[in-house]
Amino acid sequence: MRYLVSFLILALLCTAAPALAVEGLVTGTGDPAQDVANVQVALDKGGTVHLRGTFDFGAEGRVKITRNVRILGQADGSGQPLTTINGGSWTLYAPLPHDDAPPAGTGPIIAVRSLHFDGARGTPLHFAHAGGLEVVGCEVENVIPQESAIEWNDGDKLSVQAGIVIGNRLVHPKEPLKGAVTGTLLIAENRFYMINDHPDMVAGFGVLADWTTGAEMTVRDNIVTRASRNGIEVLDNALDGKGRGTIVIRGNRIATDDEGIEYPHKFGPNGIVAGWYFDTTGGVDFGRNNRISITGNRIEGRGENSTGLLLYANDLVVTCNDVIMAGGDGARGIVQTGSRGFFANNRVRGKANYALYCYPFEALSATANTFAWTDLGLFTGSRGQALLGGKVNVVVGSVPSLIDKGQGNRVVETEPCSLPEADPEGESWEPAE
DSSP, rough: OOHHHHHHHHHHHHHHHHHHEEEEEEESSSOOHHHHHHHHHHHHOEEEHHHHHEETTTTTEEOOOOEEEEEEOOTTTSOOOEEEEEEBSSSSOOOOTTTTOOSOOOOOOEEESEEEEEEEBBBBBEEBBBSSEEEEEESOOOOOOOOEEEETTTTTEEEEEEEEEOOOOOOTTOOOOOTTTTEEEEEEOOOOOOOSSSSTTTEEEEEEEESSSSSSEEEEEEEEEEESSEEEEEEBOOTTTTTOOEEESSEEEEOOOOOOOOOOOOOOEEEEEEEEEEEEGGGHHHTTEEEEEESSSEEEEOTTBBBBEEEOOOSSSEEEEEEEEOOTTEEEEEOSSSSEEEEEEOOOEEEEEEEEEEOTTBBBBBBSSSEEBBBTEEEEESSOOOOOSSSSOOSHHHHHHHHHHOOOOEEEOOOOOOOOOSSSSSSSOOOOO
């Protein structure tokens, strides 16, 4: 029996050997030439790569991710990353096989955890091709704005700064490439500090996730500070051919910059922007429109034209968000352009033009939304508390200052209620004769 046990242990060790062989450890040297090369060699092997210490990627250093890989930094007891990567340009980059064509196959499955990025150009985390992605517990600061291929003002190129970019928006800005990013996507518990010196000239984002296909995306419990365009942007993400795709945005803490770039329109900087903007017909197409829920986020809109929640899709569920507005002349708390949305127990406070603004936009008709029990007790509307411009929308609860520019809209003034106990003690129920 003893020999049998020894044989089994040896067999198990031999079986585990291939998995252990792909575990890699890379320690930072502070020399860009060595650090970039060492990390690239480890990523090319795939598997799990542990990064330790401080790495210097210089001004242009970049590593490409083309294989399934887990990139793990070191964290302290409170979850703060101890592993630092200084510099780089698109520092960790998962490229498309071809920048101008949809990929033939699914991209790599990638995990990035517990890394601190300081001073990257453009963005330190760029995933244009992925079959699954997890970015958790990272910190990003001092991102240097970088000119992109996107034209915005008389042929000028748009300067972009982002904590993380998901999708082909920057590498192929003309249109989404089907299947470029798909699978399960988790962006959680990260800190994106996005301040820049020229917020009126830079499109700054904490999370920029556009043009995925069939993605099950969750963006939760992140901190985004001073983004000059959108704290979290999740736009034009399509269902796949089997109807797969959901988006959950919850528990994030966002504070916009005081001013922002007027691209693609003057409203900004904004907290959360979600739905379909580049092709608004996707937001009304049940076969393309991803199911989106937005809940439990806290947003501070600090700009003159900021919007807390700027939404472009049908069938949204938006609950329990806390929106604080700083009183800008063009500011709005929650904007809904789509239809059949369910909004409940949100709170808008501070000052803005309106707390609720429901109005059609292009293919989106702002019809049959329900806004239930929005807490406006600490809100001052410079023009009103709510404006309804669509059709047959319902506001449940008290809204003393409502402007109705649509058709068939109504207010049902009823307080939130709670049911009695199902089986009260000491009481009996007899049917009425």
